[in-house]
Amino acid sequence: MKIAVARETAAGERRVALTPDQVARLVKKGWEIYIEAGAGEASLISDQAYEEVGGTIAGDRPALWQNADIVVKVAVPTPEEIETLPEGAMVASLLNPLGQPEVIQQLTAKKITALGMELIPRTSRAQSMDVLSSQAGVAGYKAVLLAAATLPKFFPMLTTAAGTIRPAKVFVIGAGVAGLQAIATARRLGAVVEAFDIRPAVKEEVQSLGAKFVEVQLEEETATAGGYAKEVSEDSKKKSQALISDHVATADVVITTAQVPGRKAPILVTDDMIARMQPGSVIIDLAGEQGGNCEGCEAGRDVLVHGVTIIAPINLPSTVAIHASQMFAKNMATLLQLLIPENEINLDFEDDILDSVCVTHQGTIRNQRVKDALQQMTVTV
Structure with missing residues (x-):
């Protein structure tokens, strides 16, 4: 052979x-x-x-x-x-x-x-x-490191002679393999983490990693037979966007991971949401190669929108x-x-x-x- x-x-x-x-x-x-x-x-x-x-x-x-x-x-x-x-x-x-x-x-x-x-x-x-899972885990890990290197703040809470520094707030959208690894890595770095996913079944996994689960109630099936998130209706997308809007606005870092094989990635973070974020905040869009989960993202480039840095990396696993x-x-x-x-x-x-x-x-x-x-x-x- x-x-x-x-x-x-x-x-x-x-x-x-x-x-x-x-x-x-x-x-x-x-x-x-x-x-x-x-x-x-x-x-x-x-x-x-x-x-x-x-x-x-x-x-x-x-x-x-x-x-x-x-x-x-x-x-x-x-x-x-x-x-x-x-x-x-x-x-x-x-x-x-x-x-x-x-x-x-x-x-x-x-x-x-x-x-x-x-x-x-x-x-x-x-x-x-399972190559998708192994490589998605690498991407989730590296996404957090990119965010930490770009954010003009510390990730962990620090108590110093100059005062107490509050921990960064990280919001992860999508709790698949990449999202779960991003949650775990951000928590290890000391951030306060929230996570959203349309699949209620992942709630326990998110919570087991020390993150708060942001849950939405949708009146349709949200997972494939294999357990992956599936594309949902426009009404469900709008309901999800409305729920996550406030969480995006208060986050220092947003990491998006939602992808649908063979189709354009769903827009989850709109321009209006970005405008509400604090200047200096960071978005890492792992769906950039499929058009992105974030309005304004450009695959392979770092762009500044409303004072927020949007990074849409290509082939993150290759960097590790x-x-x-x-x-x-x-x-x-x-x-x-x-x-x-x-x-x-x-x-x-x-x-x-x-x-x-x-x-x-x-x-x-x-x-x-x-x-x-x-x-x-x-x-x-």
Whole structure:
């Protein structure tokens, strides 16, 4: 079994799909792991570190990918990378299938079997493969550090000879994995934390981390079968906005995390809310790449609106490349061991995990949501 670990070419991507500790585990299974030269450099992993655990460094990408049974990477394959893959090859990576349907079309045209790591189902059995959760946790952690570095105030309460400094007030909107990690990190830094989510089921998790839960009563289902927040009606959005308005106005830091796969992120923080915040306050919008939860945000940029700094970072996990790569690699290695149980690829669609992650196979799109997105794009064009 030959696994090729790609060197990432996407701008700003510093993670690597497999780290030496996971390569060591797979080599012990008798697999041949080939690492593209320099693949781990941005994560501060040398080629030598891979060689020491039994990996083989390869410098010729076309030859490497042509001879591999499966290519593993982090970022969505670029058009150039897809052209490098031989027809009928297999690749496992993030795919963003609903956000970048043109990539799926290209993969389909080349009859590539593409496994989308973000499509791992949210089940107990799949937890160790759940890339979305592992990387969202990194983003939630780093979001708080960005806020603390930008806010012109202390986070913790301080009692000094010059007087008592009140703790910062942090309001987290969305209590998924990123939101919960943001809550935990802000509390560790000494802030007073409130959190909002449309799903009442997360109340206990929020409170267990020491935050106050801001609850809204909505007359519709607010969670998917997998436990993720789902898009709600316009009436429910307006009701939620009305509830959180006062909490936003009094917060020193607001962190928003609400995203809907394949769609524009819902606007939760309006311009009017921002205008009520104190000058110097900070908003970290983790949904910036999907248009943002905050009016006025610009993905990848820091902007000043009504005296409030709005930061909409892109690919935050990549900025914590060492640990983010370790977590991603564990997710990837676990999926590979499910996919290759007896030293031979067994793409068993009776397995709910493999059935969920396989987006394209033998020239067809297997995922119905992706099919619908492509059809909608065709109608729009």
